[in-house]
Amino acid sequence: MPVVAALILCATVTVHDGDTLRCNGEKVRIANIDAPELPGSSRCDPRQLRTGANPSWCDYEAGYASRDALSAFVQTGPVQLERLGTDRYGRTLGRVTVNGHDAGAYLVSKGLARWWK
Numbered sequence: 001m002p003v004v005a006a007l008i009l010c011a012t013v014t015v016h017d018g019d020t021l022r023c024n025g026e027k028v029r030i031a032n033i034d035a036p037e038l039p040g041s042s043r044c045d046p047r048q049l050r051t052g053a054n055p056s057w058c059d060y061e062a063g064y065a066s067r068d069a070l071s072a073f074v075q076t077g078p079v080q081l082e083r084l085g086t087d088r089y090g091r092t093l094g095r096v097t098v099n100g101h102d103a104g105a106y107l108v109s110k111g112l113a114r115w116w117k
Contacts, residue, residue, distance in 0.1 A: 010079040010096075018066025018113055019104075021074070021096070023081045029091040031084050033104040033113040035070075036063035057114070066112040073106055074098055 010023035018035025021028055036057040037044050044058035057063075077099035085093045096103040107113035 008081040013074045013079050015071040027091045028094050030104045031093045032116050034116045035066040035113040038063040069112050
């Protein structure tokens with residue numbers, strides 16, 4: 001019998017950037033997307049700039065636009081989290097939906113995030 005992940009209702013939501021938010025105080029990285037970085041990101045430090053399959057996206061204007069779009073999106077209805085695991089930084093990886101619409105897919109459709117390889 002398959003295991004079905006429980007959906008958590010996020011009573012309080014705080015957006016950090018285009019792919020990270022807090023759901024009821026729990027830090028959540030939206031799974032399967034990458035959004036542009038905001039100023040201060042270590043990913044954009046020239047000494048640590050990441051390359052390869054998922055190079056850093058250091059367009060700060062786009063980073064602000066992505067964060068603001070996610071903020072507006074989560075205000076349109078009930079936010080739910082489906083936990084999928086954790087990332088290497090200990091954040092919850094999850095699928096975030098609002099009124100049944102996937103937040104990651106929404107941001108990708110607007111050009112404000114890209115699919116994570």
